[in-house]
Amino acid sequence: MNTKQYFIETYRSQLDVVGLVAIENPYPYNPLIEGLDVLVLVVRESGANETTQHVCQHGKRTMVRTFDTGRLEQWIAGRSGSVIQWMVRGEILMERDNYLTNIREQLMLFPDIMREQKRFAEFSGFLRTYLQAKQDLEDNHILDAHSHVMAALHHWAHIVLIEEGHHPELTVWKQIRRVHPGVYKLYEELTASPESLEQRVRLVMLACEFTVMNKMKSCCSLLFEAFSSRQEPWTICELQNYPPIHELHIDLSLIVQNLVKRAYVREVAVMPANGDPDVMELRYLLTAI
Template identity: 30%
Template sequence: MEDLLRPIYQERASDKNTLGVLLIEKMKPNSPITDNFDVILLIIVKDAIQPWHVKHYEFDDKTAAMHIVTKELLMKWIDTSGYRKAIAWLIYGKVIFDRNEFIADFKEQLREFPHEKRNLRKAIEFGKLVRSYTDAKDLYESAQYKDAYSRIVHSLHYLARLAVIEKGYHPEVTVWSQVKQIDLEVYKLYDELIGSNEELKKRVQLMILATDFVISSRAEVSAKHLLDIIRSKDDAWTYGELKSHPLVSPYALDLTAMIAYLIEKEIIQTELTETKGVGVYHRKYTAKSI
C-alpha cells in the first residue's frame, strides 16, 4: 500500500514547506482512528492558505485520506483536544519522511507534556465534565432517567480523560484502556455504572453521588489554569473580563458552569459592587488564596 502512495507523498516531501509525513494503516475492520479508511497520510507543513486540507483516494479496492495540516493547527489540536485522532496519528503513525527530525522532536514534546499545557488541558476537560455532570443532576431531578444516564456516561468519559492528563499522558481514543492502567478509582466508577444490576434510577442516583465526590476532590487541581488567571491580579474580575481573556478561550463555552461549581465548593468567591440601579450589584470573582 505504501508503494502505491509513494508518488503522492514523495511529491509533498520534496516541497521545502513540508516538515514531515506519517502513514497510519487500518489494523482492524472497524477503525475509528482512520475513519475506516485503509490508510491515512498525515502531512505536516509550515504554512498553508488552508490550515487543514483533506483529499480522498481509492486504489485496488482500498481507500486513503490525505490530511495536510499546518504545524500551528496540529499543535492547537493537541493543546486543546481539538481533534483527538491527531494524537493517535502521531503516536502510532509510521514516519516516512522527517525533515530535520521535526516529527521526532514533536513526539518528544508529546512525551514531556509540560505542566502549563497539562493545566490547560485539565481545565478544558474539567469544564466539559462539570457541565455534563450538572446536566445529569438536572435530568435526574426531572425524572428523565435515561437522559440522565447518558449524561453520566459522558461525565465519566471526561473524568477519565482528566485522570489520564493528571498522570502526565495525552488521552487517546481508547481512553478507558489507559484509565484501567493508571487510575482504578475512576475505572471502577465506569465499571459499576455499566455492570450494575440496580434499576436505572438507582444506578444514576448512586453514580451522581460518587461522581460528585470524585469531582470535588479534584476540582482545585483541575481548575488551576483558571484559578491562576484569576489570581494574576489583586482585584476581582467581572465575568466579561474572564470570558474575553485570550487564555480562557479554549474553555470559554463551559466557563459559566465552571465558575458556578467552584463557587459552590467555595474555591471561588463573589464580590458585589454597586451599580446605578438601587439594590442591583455587579457580581465579580476572586479565588481563595493558596
C-alpha cells in the same frame, strides 16, 4: 510503488510542506482514521488551506488531510485526542527541521502545562455532563441521566489518567482498568449491576458529587494561577483570553459560577464603562482565606 512511497514522492518537491505523517489501519472501522485504510497528514507552512481528500491506490483507500502548522498547534493546544494519537502513533514519512519529531517528543513527555490544560478541559466536560445528569434525574428522565452520567464518568477516567501521566487512549476503559480499578468499578456498576437503572445512576452520581467537591480546585489550577497573578478582579472575557486557557474549548462561565458557589471565588459588581448604574458588570476575585 507502495502508498507511503507514493506520497513521499508526491510531496517531496513541494517547498511549503513541513511534514508528512501516515497512520495505517490494522482494524476495520477504526475511528482514528475514520474507517479508511490509511490516513496521510500533510502539514504545510502557515496560511495553507485546510482540505480533505479521499483517494484509492492499489485497492487501498486513503484519506489525505492537509492543514497548516498553526492549525496543528491549535489542535494540540486544545488537547484534541485524535490529533494527539495521530502525532504519537503515526509514521513520520518526511519532515523539515525535525518539526514533527519535536512535537512528538513534547507530547510523549507530557509537560506540566499541557497536563494542566488537558485536565482542565476534561474537568469542564465532567462538570457539564454531571450537572446535566443531575437535572435529568430531577426531571425523572432516567435514560438521559444515564447517558450523561456515563459521559461524566468518561471525563473522570480521562482526568485520572492525566494525573497518572498518561495520554487517554481511544480504548479508555481498557486503559483505566490497569491504572485505576476504582473508577473502572464504577463503570461496571453503571453498566452491569443487577440494580435498577435509576439506582445505578444515583449511585454513580453520588461518587461524581464527591469528585466534584474534591477535584475542583486541583483541576482548575490554571484559573487559580490567573486569579493569583494580580489583585484586581477579572472579567470573564479576560479569563477566557488568559494565555494558557484561551485555546481550550471549555465551559468557562459554568466553571467560574461553580467556583463561586463553592466559595473559592467571589463576585465583584463593578460600574460598567458606560456608567449605567442599573447594570453592573460582574468580575471575579479569589476568596480571601
